[in-house]
Amino acid sequence: MVTALATPDAAITRPSVEAVTGVAGAVADPELPTLTIADLGILRAVRIADDGHIDVDLTPTYSGCPAVEVIEHDVRHALVGAGWADVTVRRVMAPAWTTDWVTAEGRRKLAEIGIAPPGPACQAAAGSDADGTAAARAATGAGDSTPPASQPVAFVRCPQCGSRDTELLSRFSSTACKALRRCRSCLEPFDHFKPL
Amino acid sequence: MSEPLLDTAVARYCLALGDDALVLSHRLCEWAANSPVIEEDVALMNIALDLIGQARSFLSYAGEREGAGRTEDDLAYLRSERDFCNVQLVEMANGDFATTMTRQLLFSAYQYELYERLSSSADTQIAAISAKAFKEVTYHRDHAATWVVRLGDGTEESHRRMVVALNAVWPYAGELFDPLGSDPSLGGLVEQHVACDPVSLHEPWSAYVTSVLAQATLEVTTTTWTPAGGRGGLHTEGFGYLLAEMQHLHRSFPEATW
Numbered sequence: 001m002v003t004a005l006a007t008p009d010a011a012i013t014r015p016s017v018e019a020v021t022g023v024a025g026a027v028a029d030p031e032l033p034t035l036t037i038a039d040l041g042i043l044r045a046v047r048i049a050d051d052g053h054i055d056v057d058l059t060p061t062y063s064g065c066p067a068v069e070v071i072e073h074d075v076r077h078a079l080v081g082a083g084w085a086d087v088t089v090r091r092v093m094a095p096a097w098t099t100d101w102v103t104a105e106g107r108r109k110l111a112e113i114g115i116a117p118p119g120p121a122c123q124a125a126a127g128s129d130a131d132g133t134a135a136a137r138a139a140t141g142a143g144d145s146t147p148p149a150s151q152p153v154a155f156v157r158c159p160q161c162g163s164r165d166t167e168l169l170s171r172f173s174s175t176a177c178k179a180l181r182r183c184r185s186c187l188e189p190f191d192h193f194k195p196l
Numbered sequence: 197m198s199e200p201l202l203d204t205a206v207a208r209y210c211l212a213l214g215d216d217a218l219v220l221s222h223r224l225c226e227w228a229a230n231s232p233v234i235e236e237d238v239a240l241m242n243i244a245l246d247l248i249g250q251a252r253s254f255l256s257y258a259g260e261r262e263g264a265g266r267t268e269d270d271l272a273y274l275r276s277e278r279d280f281c282n283v284q285l286v287e288m289a290n291g292d293f294a295t296t297m298t299r300q301l302l303f304s305a306y307q308y309e310l311y312e313r314l315s316s317s318a319d320t321q322i323a324a325i326s327a328k329a330f331k332e333v334t335y336h337r338d339h340a341a342t343w344v345v346r347l348g349d350g351t352e353e354s355h356r357r358m359v360v361a362l363n364a365v366w367p368y369a370g371e372l373f374d375p376l377g378s379d380p381s382l383g384g385l386v387e388q389h390v391a392c393d394p395v396s397l398h399e400p401w402s403a404y405v406t407s408v409l410a411q412a413t414l415e416v417t418t419t420t421w422t423p424a425g426g427r428g429g430l431h432t433e434g435f436g437y438l439l440a441e442m443q444h445l446h447r448s449f450p451e452a453t454w
Contacts (some may be wrong), residue, residue, distance in 0.1 A: 196331050
């Protein structure tokens with residue numbers, strides 16, 4: 001113990017990338033606290049310099065995501081709590097975050113808390129999610145006429161009953177990353193983590 | 197272009213991109229708790245949030261390239277009306293829901309084409325912000341298109357309101373496609389592949405908007421008159437009131453935090 005403190009040996013004082021990644025990645029997302037930032041694919045990189053300085057790269061989900069600052073603070077706090085005080089948390093914009101980075105574990109947890117996980121993001125680019133919304137139809141009493149912009153390209157399964165027969169209520173829901181849908185079988189509304 | 201001149205031009209360009217997003221975001225926020233249905237309250241606030249995120253990125257970068265130590269907050273809250281270079285389209289009063297959605301369609305369709313091009317800007321920061329924003333704007337554009345079709349091809353009353361809205365909003369879209377060269381400090385950015393020439397966005401924008409309007413059974417019948425001057429700091433009367441509301445807290449309590 002005394003010798004370790006007396007001789008500053010890099011091999012002893014430098015944490016491993018795996019250890020830092022484990023602690024940083026376990027930080028909970030403030031808006032979906034059962035998911036970690038590793039689950040969401042927000043933690044992009046961890047680098048450790050020869051002098052033990054830790055650089056952590058995070059990427060925002062959406063440009064205006066209000067959770068970004070909280071997450072940066074929580075990551076710093078977690079690393080300091082683990083005994084690593086020499087930390088820089090950076091926000092990187094490129095490459096842009098995509099829901100394809102949400103891990104299998106992340107998708108499982110989303111479904112578990114009643115949020116339909118995102119489909120592949122390439123489908124979002126091809127046609128977003130553009131069935132005419134039920135809210136828009138209801139507002140003008142226009143019934144179930146042909147949707148305007150583009151046809152839905154994939155079904156979204158109801159996280160409650162598993163039915164594929166669901167409809168889009170609104171492209172935007174409780175947070176920017178979710179859309180609001182309704183199941184036509186069990187009639188429950190649910191959030192859909194929309195592909196981006 | 198010399199290094200300081202390039203910094204000034206990039207700062208100026210990003211300021212305009214940021215101001216467009218910032219001002220429209222503020223206008224959309226005026227719908228909070230006033231939308232026709234609660235889903236729409238949520239949707240418009242989410243769009244506003246995306247726009248404020250884009251504005252923060254562009255204004256921060258503008259401040260960085262300007263090199264005078266101004267932050268995103270300094271630029272948003274401490275400039276006066278004549279220093280804002282947003283187009284007049286985004287400062288238009290919300291009007292009724294038909295007007296707001298028409299404005300949103302015309303602007304989101306423009307941002308869609310713009311950000312797609314800027315995703316490959318020679319300036320890596322502009323490219324990164326744009327690539328991210330492009331994905332967000334795809335949803336904004338879809339949302340606005342859905343409503344424009346639904347209202348235009350809806351009831352007699354909703355159609356009548358869409359006709360009024362389109363006639364009122366349409367002329368303001370012209371300014372989006374003014375060439376950058378009209379501001380001499382920006383001219384060189386297109387050749388350097390930093391900026392994209394707004395004139396080149398008009399054709400794809402027009403093709404998309406026209407197809408949505410056709411589905412909405414709407415036609416553009418207005419004259420070719422188009423307002424101008426927003427990029428150069430000339431704004432409509434309502435803009436002063438908007439800025440007063442947006443800036444008063446920060447100006448009254450400069451050190452306020454929460």
